Amino acid sequence: MAYESAFSRYRRTADDKVIPWREANDTAARIGGWRAYARDAQQPDPAASAPAATPAQPATKAMPMPQGHGGHKMP
Structure with missing residues (x-):
C-alpha cells in the first residue's frame, strides 16, 4: 500500500498566471466568446453516448387515481 496525501x-x-482583463477578454472573443462555451455545453458527454440500461419494469401495475380529486368536494 502507498499513501498519498489528499493535498x-x-x-x-x-x-x-494572472493576465490583464483586456487580454482575457480578447482571448475569449478570439475563440468565439460565450457562444463557444454554449456550444461546448451542448455537446454530449462521452459517457452519455453509451447505450443506457433499460429500466426495470414494475412488478405490478399502479392503481388508477380516483376521479374528481380523490373524493374531495368543492364548497
Whole structure:
C-alpha cells in the first residue's frame, strides 16, 4: 500500500498566471466568446453516448387515481 496525501496535487490560486482583463477578454472573443462555451455545453458527454440500461419494469401495475380529486368536494 502507498499513501498519498489528499493535498499532494493541490494548486494554490497564487500559482496561476494572472493576465490583464483586456487580454482575457480578447482571448475569449478570439475563440468565439460565450457562444463557444454554449456550444461546448451542448455537446454530449462521452459517457452519455453509451447505450443506457433499460429500466426495470414494475412488478405490478399502479392503481388508477380516483376521479374528481380523490373524493374531495368543492364548497
